[in-house]
Amino acid sequence: MSNGYITGGGFAALFDSYEHTAFRLEVRKSYLGVPYEQDRFAKFLAGEDDEAQRTRPWLTGVRRRAGEGKTMTRARVVDHPATDYVRYAYQAAVANIAAGEDIRYLDRSAATDLPAYDFWLFDSSRLYLMHYTEDDESLGAEEVTDPRRILQHAYYRDAAWHYALPHQQFSLTN
DSSP, rough: OBTTBHHHHHHHHHHHHHHHHHEEEEESSSOTTSSSHHHHHHHHHHTTOOOHHOOHHHHHHHHHHHHHEEEEEEEEEEOOOOOOHHHHHHHHHHHHHHHEEEEEEEEGGGGGOOOOOOOEETTTTTTEEEOOOOTTTTEEEEEEHHHHHHHHHHHHHHHHHOOEGGGGOOOOOO
């Protein structure tokens, strides 16, 4: 833990600990403070093929959990017109979806009732708020145990999911 937040292996272990569902709300405009994102983003901008994007270890875990009958979903709140980062993340999502993750998109103008921060909700009962610096560097996850806050975030999940469009139906050009 760093600053009381769950990081590194402790954070990675959360994905092997859920029994049925994992949901992520992503509202940040960029995650370029994460070092591996910078390299992949640069390759995207240069129009280079990035084999590492399609074979990253994250996808192995997604495939394994999907094979166990677990679901992983993600709702991304994005701006229009799409920024270069959103276009990059949209393209990178193809590998996540092929591995078994369901990623959907919601225009920021339609997300006014959602929080302005990222979170993970596991099995509708375990909530982790994601913290970042202003430079997009991840500080880790804060565990929230207050049942009222967990219930509120289950509502946020349901609202986001209801209005978000599946990857293949979402247009970056609207």
